[in-house]
Amino acid sequence: MEAILVFIFIAVGFAGWWLWHEKILDKPWTTEGTETDLRESIGTILPTRRTGLAVFLAVVTSVFALLVSAYFTRMELNDWHPVQEPGLLWFNTVLLILASVSIHWCSRSDKINTVKLMLLATGGFTVFFIIGQFMAWQQLVIEGYYLQSNPANAFFYLFTGLHGIHLLGGLWVWFGAMLRVFTGVEIEQAKISVQLCRTYWHFLLVIWMVIFALLLST
Amino acid sequence: MAYVALSDRGQVISHPHSWITKYVWSQDHKVIAIQYGITAIAVGVLALVLSAMMRLQLGFPDTLSIISPSEYYQYVTMHGMIMVIYLLTALFLGGFGNYLIPLMVGARDMVFPYMNMLSYWVYLVSVIILVASFFVPGGPTGAGWTLYPPQAIMHGTPGADWGIILMLVSLAVFIVAFTMGGLNYVTTVLQARTRGMTMIRLPLSVWGIFTATILGLLAFPALLVSAIMMTLDRLLGTSFFMPAIVSMGEQTSYDGGSPILFQHLFWFFGHPEVYIVALPAFGLVSDLLSTHARKNIFGYRMMVWAIVIIGALSFVVWAHHMYVSGMNPYFGFFFATTTLIIAVPTAIKVYNWVLTLWHGNIHLTVPMLFAIGFIFTFVHGGLTGIFLGNVVVDLPLSDTYFVVGHFHMVMGVSPILVVFGAIYHWYPKMTGRMFNSAMGKWHFWLTFLGTYAIYLPMHYLGFLGVPRRYFAYEGIDFIPESAMALNTQITVAALFVAVVQILFFVNIIWSMFKGPKADPNPWGATTLEWQTAETPPIHGNWGPELPGVYRWAYDYSVPGAEKDFIPQNQPPAPGEKVVI
Numbered sequence: 001m002e003a004i005l006v007f008i009f010i011a012v013g014f015a016g017w018w019l020w021h022e023k024i025l026d027k028p029w030t031t032e033g034t035e036t037d038l039r040e041s042i043g044t045i046l047p048t049r050r051t052g053l054a055v056f057l058a059v060v061t062s063v064f065a066l067l068v069s070a071y072f073t074r075m076e077l078n079d080w081h082p083v084q085e086p087g088l089l090w091f092n093t094v095l096l097i098l099a100s101v102s103i104h105w106c107s108r109s110d111k112i113n114t115v116k117l118m119l120l121a122t123g124g125f126t127v128f129f130i131i132g133q134f135m136a137w138q139q140l141v142i143e144g145y146y147l148q149s150n151p152a153n154a155f156f157y158l159f160t161g162l163h164g165i166h167l168l169g170g171l172w173v174w175f176g177a178m179l180r181v182f183t184g185v186e187i188e189q190a191k192i193s194v195q196l197c198r199t200y201w202h203f204l205l206v207i208w209m210v211i212f213a214l215l216l217s218t
Numbered sequence: 219m220a221y222v223a224l225s226d227r228g229q230v231i232s233h234p235h236s237w238i239t240k241y242v243w244s245q246d247h248k249v250i251a252i253q254y255g256i257t258a259i260a261v262g263v264l265a266l267v268l269s270a271m272m273r274l275q276l277g278f279p280d281t282l283s284i285i286s287p288s289e290y291y292q293y294v295t296m297h298g299m300i301m302v303i304y305l306l307t308a309l310f311l312g313g314f315g316n317y318l319i320p321l322m323v324g325a326r327d328m329v330f331p332y333m334n335m336l337s338y339w340v341y342l343v344s345v346i347i348l349v350a351s352f353f354v355p356g357g358p359t360g361a362g363w364t365l366y367p368p369q370a371i372m373h374g375t376p377g378a379d380w381g382i383i384l385m386l387v388s389l390a391v392f393i394v395a396f397t398m399g400g401l402n403y404v405t406t407v408l409q410a411r412t413r414g415m416t417m418i419r420l421p422l423s424v425w426g427i428f429t430a431t432i433l434g435l436l437a438f439p440a441l442l443v444s445a446i447m448m449t450l451d452r453l454l455g456t457s458f459f460m461p462a463i464v465s466m467g468e469q470t471s472y473d474g475g476s477p478i479l480f481q482h483l484f485w486f487f488g489h490p491e492v493y494i495v496a497l498p499a500f501g502l503v504s505d506l507l508s509t510h511a512r513k514n515i516f517g518y519r520m521m522v523w524a525i526v527i528i529g530a531l532s533f534v535v536w537a538h539h540m541y542v543s544g545m546n547p548y549f550g551f552f553f554a555t556t557t558l559i560i561a562v563p564t565a566i567k568v569y570n571w572v573l574t575l576w577h578g579n580i581h582l583t584v585p586m587l588f589a590i591g592f593i594f595t596f597v598h599g600g601l602t603g604i605f606l607g608n609v610v611v612d613l614p615l616s617d618t619y620f621v622v623g624h625f626h627m628v629m630g631v632s633p634i635l636v637v638f639g640a641i642y643h644w645y646p647k648m649t650g651r652m653f654n655s656a657m658g659k660w661h662f663w664l665t666f667l668g669t670y671a672i673y674l675p676m677h678y679l680g681f682l683g684v685p686r687r688y689f690a691y692e693g694i695d696f697i698p699e700s701a702m703a704l705n706t707q708i709t710v711a712a713l714f715v716a717v718v719q720i721l722f723f724v725n726i727i728w729s730m731f732k733g734p735k736a737d738p739n740p741w742g743a744t745t746l747e748w749q750t751a752e753t754p755p756i757h758g759n760w761g762p763e764l765p766g767v768y769r770w771a772y773d774y775s776v777p778g779a780e781k782d783f784i785p786q787n788q789p790p791a792p793g794e795k796v797v798i
Contacts, residue, residue, distance in 0.1 A: 008436065011436065015526070019417070022418065029770055051408050052402075059436070073479050079473055147454055147455075148471070151456070154458060
């Protein structure tokens with residue numbers, strides 16, 4: 001359970017830091033009448049949707065940290081036979097990096113054509129990544145690494161499957177951003193959507209890197 | 219001033235007019251709260267009926283044979299699961315969280331109203347899946363609410379065919395619903411507080427619900443992960459949790475899995491879950507006590523810190539549920555220590571509640587009775603928890619009725635008393651009418667004394683060594699006749715308390731139509747939800763302008779003040795001395 005505990009300690013540390021900045025040591029009964037809002041003075045005002053996404057990312061981190069914890073615990077038992085990871089995963093990793101780069105480019109660009117192109121590219125790379133992951137599954141099945149036959153295989157499918165589901169969820173938001181960008185309505189909303197997608201794609205890239213490194217090293 | 223722009227979107231909110239958009243597909247946090255509340259209480263009544271069936275079997279094993287052993291286990295399981303997750307978690311966070319957070323922080327609604335609405339409907343789906351398991355072949359799962367593998371998915375356990383799958387799916391759906399709601403509660407507290415409402419000025423109700431939601435968001439994934447893995451074990455034949463095992467004389471295809479891994483994952487969720495239920499109760503009861511004692515809460519900052527510290531510590535005590543699982547004794551020592559440490563902030567809270575009452579101007583209203591009742595039951599259940607937190611005491615008492623008595627006192631009766639107190643307290647605001655006080659007092663006294671008649675004897679049964687989870691106790695030599703008599707008495711008390719709850723339902727339903735019109739602020743409370751222009755508050759909560767906050771939530775009986783309370787949104791009078 002080390003992985004999840006490390007995450008919890010980080011979360012608690014962050015909470016402590018934040019609460020300290022929110023002046024949790026102040027005596028509220030002595031500050032009657034003052035109207036200063038602490039969020040202004042320390043500049044932590046974020047758009048609401050970004051805060052919501054940040055909280056959601058903490059939840060997703062918790063899911064994967066727990067899976068990693070379970071992975072380590074289960075690995076110690078003696079029936080564990082490591083998976084020979086297909087080389088295709090390296091190619092998929094490059095695709096996901098490209099998706100991350102293009103969404104980053106998209107969010108930084110002011111030219112509407114670049115935005116459109118990069119947004120399309122993000123979706124394309126992501127869809128290809130997911131297809132690639134499917135093909136990796138098929139290769140494993142052909143090589144005889146069935147879900148049932150070993151816990152290492154089962155964890156492989158579980159990790160990649162859950163990661164893929166989270167990407168599919170991201171594509172849902174991406175689709176909304178596409179609609180807004182290509183129809184040209186609610187351009188402010190579209191900007192926020194693209195920024196949210198950027199954060200989410202980078203996050204899922206990091207998660208994938210961690211999972212991939214873990215799978216390769218064990 | 220970005221936060222004003224986003225929290226005061228008065229023009230953006232469109233007021234729905236048709237009955238459907240107003241009461242069914244509503245995005246108003248108050249309607250969603252009541253939907254959550256009604257659903258949770260309805261399914262809770264089902265769980266109450268199940269417990270009555272169990273008690274009938276235990277109290278009159280020979281004379282009444284209504285249920286079979288399989289049904290007994292199914293009822294035990296469903297009773298526990300419903301009460302902990304589908305009633306208490308949903309009611310405190312989905313119900314009170316939804317109703318109180320936007321009103322108390324001075325917002326017009328949750329920050330993501332559409333997702334909030336979705337949260338309720340997904341929750342309803344999870345409840346329907348859960349209840350559906352009563353109607354599938356083999357019935358609901360009888361694995362116990364902890365769903366321990368391997369037996370949870372082995373043939374021979376009731377509901378191993380369909381029941382367990384529906385249970386796991388229902389939990390996963392519930393977690394999705396909770397996550398959607400939880401993102402709302404947390405983000406609303408972070409982003410939508412009105413002008414002047416700093417974190418340290420928040421009412422303790424909001425602190426409790428806020429912290430509990432964060433615990434839920436981080437802890438429910440453990441249940442999600444274990445539910446997914448167990449579903450794979452059950453449906454696709456993986457061996458995450460399932461060891462090599464012989465079932466009904468046949469070797470199963472499982473091999474090498476770790477049931478202990480499930481226990482770790484389950485309790486990594488399960489222990490924070492205790493505080494997901496307890497922290498909102500702590501917060502709500504603090505506000506009840508302070509308001510009805512006409513006195514500021516004793517040690518407000520200490521109360522806030524205690525909530526936060528309990529929340530953090532709740533993640534490092536989970537294995538005290540697993541002392542008998544054969545884990546390393548050094549682990550046991552570690553977890554016993556953390557368990558005793560978490561008792562310190564909890565004790566601070568109890569002292570502060572009592573000291574809030576000390577020299578207060580106590581109004582023994584119905585909500586206040588429930589709040590004071592909570593202090594009794596919580597101290598009681600908390601103290602037996604310190605017994606069980608020690609490994610050497612836990613080992614002999616584990617799996618006896620002592621444990622049943624303990625956890626029902628601390629996380630059954632205590633939170634439910636707060637639920638009742640809080641419903642009575644906010645009832646005038648929610649409905650605009652006053653409940654019948656006399657009936658409420660009868661409800662309190664019969665419930666409070668009745669629950670003691672149920673759970674105190676259970677501790678004694680536990681000392682005798684009477685094991686829990688047994689369908690019948692015939693032919694067990696060490697259990698004396700008197701224990702059986704006690705069991706009968708417990709059953710009579712339990713049935714009595716169950717029937718008494720009719721008083722509550724009659725009262726709130728009757729008063730909704732016939733009760734006298736309530737004053738907008740009948741208790742003289744300081745927090746913002748009592749200062750709305752309309753009672754019940756309309757969609758959007760506030761008039762054209764959001765209230766500004768000028769003081770903390772506990773300015774009761776301030777010397778020299780005109781009334782014995784000063785609302786949070788009342789500006790300081792010119793020349794009023796600011797105490798520093």
